[in-house]
Amino acid sequence: MAEHLPMEQFPANARAALNDGPQRQALRAATNLFDERRATALATAPDWQSWRETARAVKDHTLLHLDHYLEQFERNAIARGAHVHWATDAADAVRILLDLARAAGKGPVVKSKSMTTEEVRLNEAFEHAGIEAVETDLGEWIQQLAGEVPFHIVVPAIHKSRGQIAKLFAEKVGTAPDADAKTLTAAAREKLRVKFAQAGLGISGANFAIAETGSLLILENEGNVRLTTSVVRVHAALVGIEKMLPRVADLDVFLRLLPRSGTGQALTTYQSLLTGPKTASGDEGPDELHVVLLDNGRSRMLAQEITRQSLACIRCGACLNVCPVYQQVGGHAYGSVYPGPIGAVVTPQLVPLARAAQLPFASTLCGACRDVCPVKIDIPALLLHLRQQVREGSVAVPAAQGRFFERLTMRLAAFVMQRPRLYRFATALARLLDRFAGPLLHRLPPLSKWRQGRTVPRLGKRDFHTLWRERGRK
Amino acid sequence: MNARDSILGAVRQHLGRTTGAAVPAPPPVPLLGSLDLDAGARLKQFGERLTAVGGHLHLGLDDGGLDAVQQLLARYAPKSIARSDAPTVSLLRLHPSLRTLGWLEPDATRDELFSADLGVTAAQWAIAETGTLVLDMAQERHRLASLLPPVHIALLPHARILANLGEALKTIGRPLPPTITFVTGPSRTADIELQLVVGVHGPRELHVVVV
Numbered sequence: 270m271a272e273h274l275p276m277e278q279f280p281a282n283a284r285a286a287l288n289d290g291p292q293r294q295a296l297r298a299a300t301n302l303f304d305e306r307r308a309t310a311l312a313t314a315p316d317w318q319s320w321r322e323t324a325r326a327v328k329d330h331t332l333l334h335l336d337h338y339l340e341q342f343e344r345n346a347i348a349r350g351a352h353v354h355w356a357t358d359a360a361d362a363v364r365i366l367l368d369l370a371r372a373a374g375k376g377p378v379v380k381s382k383s384m385t386t387e388e389v390r391l392n393e394a395f396e397h398a399g400i401e402a403v404e405t406d407l408g409e410w411i412q413q414l415a416g417e418v419p420f421h422i423v424v425p426a427i428h429k430s431r432g433q434i435a436k437l438f439a440e441k442v443g444t445a446p447d448a449d450a451k452t453l454t455a456a457a458r459e460k461l462r463v464k465f466a467q468a469g470l471g472i473s474g475a476n477f478a479i480a481e482t483g484s485l486l487i488l489e490n491e492g493n494v495r496l497t498t499s500v501v502r503v504h505a506a507l508v509g510i511e512k513m514l515p516r517v518a519d520l521d522v523f524l525r526l527l528p529r530s531g532t533g534q535a536l537t538t539y540q541s542l543l544t545g546p547k548t549a550s551g552d553e554g555p556d557e558l559h560v561v562l563l564d565n566g567r568s569r570m571l572a573q574e575i576t577r578q579s580l581a582c583i584r585c586g587a588c589l590n591v592c593p594v595y596q597q598v599g600g601h602a603y604g605s606v607y608p609g610p611i612g613a614v615v616t617p618q619l620v621p622l623a624r625a626a627q628l629p630f631a632s633t634l635c636g637a638c639r640d641v642c643p644v645k646i647d648i649p650a651l652l653l654h655l656r657q658q659v660r661e662g663s664v665a666v667p668a669a670q671g672r673f674f675e676r677l678t679m680r681l682a683a684f685v686m687q688r689p690r691l692y693r694f695a696t697a698l699a700r701l702l703d704r705f706a707g708p709l710l711h712r713l714p715p716l717s718k719w720r721q722g723r724t725v726p727r728l729g730k731r732d733f734h735t736l737w738r739e740r741g742r743k
Numbered sequence: 744m745n746a747r748d749s750i751l752g753a754v755r756q757h758l759g760r761t762t763g764a765a766v767p768a769p770p771p772v773p774l775l776g777s778l779d780l781d782a783g784a785r786l787k788q789f790g791e792r793l794t795a796v797g798g799h800l801h802l803g804l805d806d807g808g809l810d811a812v813q814q815l816l817a818r819y820a821p822k823s824i825a826r827s828d829a830p831t832v833s834l835l836r837l838h839p840s841l842r843t844l845g846w847l848e849p850d851a852t853r854d855e856l857f858s859a860d861l862g863v864t865a866a867q868w869a870i871a872e873t874g875t876l877v878l879d880m881a882q883e884r885h886r887l888a889s890l891l892p893p894v895h896i897a898l899l900p901h902a903r904i905l906a907n908l909g910e911a912l913k914t915i916g917r918p919l920p921p922t923i924t925f926v927t928g929p930s931r932t933a934d935i936e937l938q939l940v941v942g943v944h945g946p947r948e949l950h951v952v953v954v
Contacts, residue, residue, distance in 0.1 A: 295936075298937075299937055302937055303937075316775065319773075320775065323770070323772075323773060326770040327769060327770055330767075330769050330770055331769070333758060334758075334760070334766045335754050335758065336751050336754045336755050336758065336760060336762075337764075337766045339750075339751065339754070340751070349918075349921075354746075355745070355746040355747040355750050356746060357746045357749055357750055361746055405944070406934070407932045407934040407935070407943055408932075408934035411934065411935075424933070424934060424937070425934070426934055426935070427937075429935075430936060431935050431936045431938070434935055450935040450936065450938045450940050451940050453935055454932060454935065454940040454942075454943050455942075457943065458942070458943055458944060461944070462857065466853070466854070466857060482918070482919050484919055490930070490931050490932060490933075491930055491931070491932050491943045491944045491945070492890060492930040492943065492944035492945025492946075493943075493944040495886075495890050495924065495944075495945065496890065496944055496945075498922075499886050499887065499890070499922070500853055500887065500891075510750065510754070515769040516769065516772070517912055517915075517919070518772040518909070518912055518913065519769070519772060520908075520912055521772065521775055521908050521909040521912055522772070522775060524908060525775060525908070532933075534796075535792075535872075535873050535927075536873045536875060536908075536925070536927045537927070538796075538926065538927050538928055538929070538930060538931055538945075539924060539925065539926060539927075539930075539945070540924070540925040541922060541923075541924055541925075542915075542919065542922070542923040542924075542925075543921065543922055544918075544919040544920065544921055544922075545921050546921060547921050548921065551850060552880075552884070552921070553880070553884060553886035553887055553922075554880070554886060554921050554922055562750070564750045564753065568750060568753040568754045568757055569753070569757060570757075571754060571757040571758050572757040572758075
């Protein structure tokens, strides 16, 4: 069964990931390529900045009036024959989808890629209930065969080499152990077609939900979303409440931003705009359409402007690809379905902060994520906000255990820095210690801990004050 | 309290809104991309963008696509051909040179469609900017014929090529049908070492015949 690494142990997870050479190599190649593709796609979009602003304005407006748009969506979806369910948390969502799977009768459940179903751990629940649920996105299927959770929100198996996948398929699917990507893909098509033909329920997520028409819009490249939503008798979509957009016309700007940011495409191969189930018995499409609207901590984020922007995220993954931390440690170290910079801000707001207290610190605050974000989420500001919450939080947070010493050190530094003579004495002492006992001190706490991820610089022979005075004399 | 009321209540509480409080109009939607292309320029751009994503363009303006479709069917030699119920497709099928081929009925069973070698449909609209076909299910029964077979041939009326996505979103029929599908090139994946492979779940070849 696919298990997450414990998010409480991010530093240990990260260290383990740093020692995984092949994984780092695959990650580097992948994130670089995605970044290049994104840059190429943006070069043909001269109005990029104004698109970002338009999209963010629409998201802000929608989130500020979310109750209105949720009700409007519900009304219009029901008018078109869809069933609308509400899930306050993961357990609710799982229960609703399990009931739908049982009602759909025999046959497996087919799933198209959905981070939201990963968030509620749907596959695990289905496994417990003895219901076969098959991921049909190639990358997700690879991860499912390997017993792993997705490594990247757009390319789930980004960290695996073709050789590793060929070996996995040889064992589970029966292809040749040296099969190429084309052969592996063809094998997946064949195996999964059988599942599609047998399935009673298809489960998807949705990229956008349109309030004025009660429609869902789903993007993809492979065609498995189209299969999930058209050849299976019942279709259920699990949709976060933040996915609302007021109008069909709003899709224009979002469909310009999302594929370019995610994969560097002007448009993904397929967009399905789905409004209700089929209306006549002879029509194509599902007999039943169920939309499950999920809160699971989202409504809480609406309260403050700074946290509200987390809900503007359209899950493009661009911030993962540019993040110097994600580029090195990859997706699993975060211990959450949402890795990378956006995961480091979303996860601590979805789970109890005490569990995810390490994640807001998993960043250098370089700001690359903010620069690439197609909806202009200020991720560094959010990270700082969450760090402050961890540090000042009244909840007992493991990461805050060093708080006493941290405060003491800061007070001491402030005391010294306010007294020039004492400061000069202290720096002279530090210089002396560095010169004669530097290497030893670097092995003792507190420097030994700081040294884990850094090289401690040796101090210069003369300090800045001295150099400044000399400069003045010249 | 049921889940619906508790979620809506929580949303309102955190936003400081009351039930039924007024909502201002959402921000205006600006026009994005260019609109001022003539028909010739739209066709040219559509062809370029379609080719760039791995699709193929054929011109059949004088003969309703007959020649192009004949050649394609000769090349692929399909045993079983899925088709939609579009009049242009029916007309082609009845041509003496094509009528003896293994055409399925538009209401063929799912299993028949699963094993079809090729699908022929029309398309309601196209978008020049991205090389995209727009399939409107209210107009035609082509949801599966365009998806299940490994090769898809789409007949596109030349007057139906729109300049950009915004125009397409405005033009698609209201009320919206159960499905509108936007198709840009063949089905593709890059999930194995980011290597592009076509035809993963949908067609590996897409031919657009402009009529």
